[in-house]
Amino acid sequence: MEPAQSRCQEEEEIHMVANGELQRSGVLTLCLPFLDEKDPLLSEKKSLLHARNLDFKYQFLLSSPREQLLQLLDQIIQAARILHLNDVEIYFIEDDDVGPFSTVNELKSLHSILEIFNCVDLGVNYNEIEAFNELLNATIARINSVAHQSTNKIITEEIDTTAEELLLKCWQSQGARSKVKIAHFEGAGRGAVALEDINIGEVALEIPESIIISEDLLYKSDMFKVLEEWKGMTIDSMLLLWCMKERYNLNSNFKDYFRTLPSVFKTGLSFGVDALTVLHGTLVLEELLLAKEHLRQQYESLCPALCASYPDIFQPELYTWDHYLWACELWYSNGMKVIFSDGKLRTCLVPIAGLLNHSLWPHIINYGRVDSETKSLKFQVARQCKRGEQCYLSYGSLPGSHLVTFYGFLPNGDNPYDIIPLDFETPEANNSQSLTIETSKMNHMVRGTWFSRSSKPYSYGLPPLLMNHLRSVLASGNVGYLSLHPQEDVSVENERALLETLMSIFEPMMEVLQDSDDLNCEDLSWDVKLALDYKDLQRRIISSVLSSCATGLETLSCA
Numbered sequence: 103m104e105p106a107q108s109r110c111q112e113e114e115e116i117h118m119v120a121n122g123e124l125q126r127s128g129v130l131t132l133c134l135p136f137l138d139e140k141d142p143l144l145s146e147k148k149s150l151l152h153a154r155n156l157d158f159k160y161q162f163l164l165s166s167p168r169e170q171l172l173q174l175l176d177q178i179i180q181a182a183r184i185l186h187l188n189d190v191e192i193y194f195i196e197d198d199d200v201g202p203f204s205t206v207n208e209l210k211s212l213h214s215i216l217e218i219f220n221c222v223d224l225g226v227n228y229n230e231i232e233a234f235n236e237l238l239n240a241t242i243a244r245i246n247s248v249a250h251q252s253t254n255k256i257i258t259e260e261i262d263t264t265a266e267e268l269l270l271k272c273w274q275s276q277g278a279r280s281k282v283k284i285a286h287f288e289g290a291g292r293g294a295v296a297l298e299d300i301n302i303g304e305v306a307l308e309i310p311e312s313i314i315i316s317e318d319l320l321y322k323s324d325m326f327k328v329l330e331e332w333k334g335m336t337i338d339s340m341l342l343l344w345c346m347k348e349r350y351n352l353n354s355n356f357k358d359y360f361r362t363l364p365s366v367f368k369t370g371l372s373f374g375v376d377a378l379t380v381l382h383g384t385l386v387l388e389e390l391l392l393a394k395e396h397l398r399q400q401y402e403s404l405c406p407a408l409c410a411s412y413p414d415i416f417q418p419e420l421y422t423w424d425h426y427l428w429a430c431e432l433w434y435s436n437g438m439k440v441i442f443s444d445g446k447l448r449t450c451l452v453p454i455a456g457l458l459n460h461s462l463w464p465h466i467i468n469y470g471r472v473d474s475e476t477k478s479l480k481f482q483v484a485r486q487c488k489r490g491e492q493c494y495l496s497y498g499s500l501p502g503s504h505l506v507t508f509y510g511f512l513p514n515g516d517n518p519y520d521i522i523p524l525d526f527e528t529p530e531a532n533n534s535q536s537l538t539i540e541t542s543k544m545n546h547m548v549r550g551t552w553f554s555r556s557s558k559p560y561s562y563g564l565p566p567l568l569m570n571h572l573r574s575v576l577a578s579g580n581v582g583y584l585s586l587h588p589q590e591d592v593s594v595e596n597e598r599a600l601l602e603t604l605m606s607i608f609e610p611m612m613e614v615l616q617d618s619d620d621l622n623c624e625d626l627s628w629d630v631k632l633a634l635d636y637k638d639l640q641r642r643i644i645s646s647v648l649s650s651c652a653t654g655l656e657t658l659s660c661a
């Protein structure tokens with residue numbers, strides 16, 4: 103297994119040379135950070151900025167009327183949203199939609215602007231300070247408005263968290279700082295609850311580098327000598343093997359940490375036969391079976407041979423398949439990628455932080471780098487977390503299939519990263535000549551059409567890139583019928599063929615999923631329940647695509 107899949111704060115592809123300056127003339131200049139030349143989405147982002155008349159640099163004449171200033175602020179926010187788009191968000195972008203595109207994109211965008219405001223050296227002119235504060239407060243208000251959509255779960259008070267609290271105190275004595283306490287949340291196990299209002303930019307949790315579990319501990323262990331000489335061994339596999347033993351080591355510095363971990367992880371990797379049967383016809387089934395098979399192969403290639411060759415170090419009773427799977431699930435669901443103060447990226451288990459749950463409306467989005475001055479990992483909140491509220495992390499822009507497989511849950515709310523991929527075959531050479539760069543892309547996707555905000559004709563709530571691709575492919579059958587901007591050149595006949603093509607793709611998928619699940623809802627096991635929820639999600643997405651196509655066809659028949 104490569105715990106490389108463990109969650110990692112998404113790499114920012116943007117050069118942080120953003121700045122802000124207030125000139126004597128009362129002109130406030132705000133410069134957004136430039137795009138990284140290595141950003142794989144660079145050209146798309148540049149084209150989007152250009153098409154929308156957006157720029158990196160904005161000048162605010164602070165004496166202008168308030169509405170004008172706020173309009174300009176809106177422009178810079180729109181530009182920042184584009185700079186921070188990820189591959190899924192950019193794929194679904196619609197011409198007439200200026201955002202917000204997702205909670206995380208919105209928080210990143212607003213924070214990049216807040217950072218610029220923080221660099222501005224204010225003068226003494228009262229009116230200018232007032233105008234500047236209006237802009238700053240409007241940005242903060244937008245950040246705080248993200249909170250209103252959050253979904254909080256009820257804290258169940260009955261469950262004992264003494265072990266976790268003792269551990270928290272122990273880490274605090276070693277330099278950890280925390281504005282959260284551990285509590286139990288319905289449907290999510292343990293989580294962190296704010297002990298006080300934690301305001302934008304404040305640190306909810308600070309973990310010294312010295313108590314983070316990483317490969318450095320491996321090097322000091324008795325098994326390292328053997329493992330480093332073992333052919334084909336990776337650091338990730340070494341960490342798994344180290345954990346399997348350390349979990350039962352009574353002299354371990356981390357014994358209390360291991361003691362607070364669940365004895366079984368309820369992730370998709372532990373799904374039983376009934377749950378797998380429920381998943382028949384869904385996307386996650388293949389992902390799950392492949393992942394499990396891969397882990398089994400890794401286990402077979404490592405553990406029996408290590409136990410046979412070095413039984414004193416690798417005691418067979420500790421190196422069973424169940425223990426191996428437990429370690430994999432631990433690293434997948436709790437592992438984080440962190441850049442240490444020496445600049446090296448390591449996969450880690452971070453005490454306390456490992457108790458933070460995921461949300462589509464997270465408080466903490468940036469946590470991947472140890473502060474080189476304090477040598478600690480700081481978990482700053484990107485939006486306010488009120489006292490008593492659950493403090494959420496973002497595990498990344500992950501689809502439900504990944505969350506089910508490696509974490510064992512589906513988040514509350516509509517997940518914009520829940521997509522169904524559609525890979526088309528490369529067209530015949532003579533047809534492909536007629537496709538533009540935009541329309542020749544072969545990897546497409548759909549998601550719930552409820553995310554669409556486009557009111558443009560012929561958009562149907564479906565992704566423009568997919569529609570333009572299909573339009574071009576269908577039109578290329580008609581000699582001489584293709585434009586560089588397919589949407590401007592639609593024919594009713596072509597549109598009907600396009601929607602019917604999509605229905606012919608999605609109807610069979612729906613049929614497979616519609617098999618009745620004759621299960622008694624009362625006493626279902628956790629895995630069957632989760633599998634049913636996932637299946638339901640797939641149905642919702644496909645059904646939204648089918649009804650969008652059907653509505654499109656109806657509209658066309660009236661045209």
Ligand SMILES: C[S@@+](CC[C@H](N)C(=O)[O-])C[C@H]1O[C@@H](n2cnc3c(N)ncnc32)[C@H](O)[C@@H]1O
Nearest residue numbers: 289290291292435436456457458459460509511
């Ligand atoms: C890093 S741990 C967080 C702490 C965990 N709740 C615990 O009790 O150990 C990740 C696991 O928490 C649970 N989890 C995280 N976010 C969740 C959410 N929004 N809803 C339900 N379960 C969640 C899942 O079981 C996931 O595998």
